Amino acid sequence: MQLPEITKLDDHIIQVKIAMSYPLRWVNSYLIGGTTAWTIVDPGPRNPENELAWEQVLQELDIPWSALESIVLTHHHPDHAGLSGWFQERTGIPVWISKVAWSEFLRSWGAGNTASADLVEMFGNNGMPQDITDLLPAHLDSFLLQVTPPPVPSFILPGQAVMMGGRSWQTIETSGHAAGHVSLYDPQHKLMLCGDAVLPQISPNISLVPESDPKPLASYLEGLRQLGSYEVEQALPGHRRPFGGFRERTIKLLEHHEERLNAMLGRLEEQPRTGYDICMSIFSSKLTLHQLRFAMSETLAHLVELEQTGRAIAIERDSIIYYESAKH
Ligand SMILES: [Zn+2]
Ligand SMILES: [Zn+2]
Structure with missing residues (x-):
């Protein structure tokens, strides 16, 4: 070795x-x-x-x-x-x-x-x-x-x-x-x-x-x-x-994180989206399970930040959480 x-x-x-x-x-x-x-x-x-x-x-x-x-x-x-x-x-x-x-x-x-x-x-x-x-x-x-x-x-x-x-x-x-x-x-x-x-x-x-x-x-x-x-x-x-x-x-x-927050907010301004949907649109869809786990956790960290700073709202529909822009 x-x-x-x-x-x-x-x-x-x-x-x-x-x-x-x-x-x-x-x-x-x-x-x-x-x-x-x-x-x-x-x-x-x-x-x-x-x-x-x-x-x-x-x-x-x-x-x-x-x-x-x-x-x-x-x-x-x-x-x-x-x-x-x-x-x-x-x-x-x-x-x-x-x-x-x-x-x-x-x-x-x-x-x-x-x-x-x-x-x-x-x-x-x-x-x-x-x-x-x-x-x-x-x-x-x-x-x-x-x-x-x-x-x-x-x-x-x-x-x-x-x-x-x-x-x-x-x-x-x-x-x-x-x-x-x-x-x-x-x-x-x-x-x-x-x-x-x-x-x-x-x-x-x-x-x-x-x-x-x-x-x-x-x-x-x-x-x-x-x-x-x-x-x-x-x-x-x-x-x-x-x-x-x-x-x-x-x-x-x-x-970098401010840019990423803005990129996600841009996606939410189009329509309400789930964390998974945002994750797929921000990160490559060709991820290993390990990478996907990190990408998903990272996406959710940003979405809760958008929510906690009043830029997005989380709504629950049929037990699934959707985020939407607070501007709507
Ligand atoms: Zn390490
Ligand atoms: Zn570490």
Whole structure:
């Protein structure tokens, strides 16, 4: 098996590309440390290949397992949090995550969770045909192995600083991409470990999720403004490459969502439409089930934002929700 790409960003921070499925292709894990102790930020999704990849990475870098001191998770998604329990089983090290992110983890994968039934109901109510919603439970279950075993969490409290590699990192909790998402800021070196809150080239997915944040887009936009207020020389994202121009990127993303809101509103001005209808007209109709799930959640996040800001009205007809422009 090929050794994952390893990039030393400075003497204390190493970027490791851990493989994941198309279209993201890899998640960035960051090893942050000094001479004796290392923290891993977002170890990646669990599967046999990635377990082997980490064995090889630590060997290549000459880092003994005993030198690992903690895992820090930016958020609960499987491509970031997945391997944390596996590392903890082997080493006994703490896994740090925000309380909100941990409750999201349990809502998604905890014993007796109703996440997939809730999602099927929400998508169905928003016009997704049943032949598609019928496929969702098995699709969602397929992620369970990526996050097994779950870690025993230690909680990052809001505003609490985290020590990694002998440096103190401020934590900034924002929502929208994933509730309870934590970015980590090193004010001395002006570094921002931003997980999936801000990505270069790609617009992070904003999801309306049942039993979670009811206004994810508003939360996301607020988070972008907050993150954009930091002075950042280099941003270390969860996907793609480290980048400069962090504040400009937050502004671009704010503009992107405003454009998308307007595009959807334009569709609603023609006639009342369901979320699924809007999703099909805004996103390509040739999506995998995985992409369709994200596109649908993203569409609904925008539609509830239009409704909550008084630009659209939601009406229910025969148990299906339709959105219409508030101008009519
Ligand atoms: Zn994510
Ligand atoms: Zn991600």
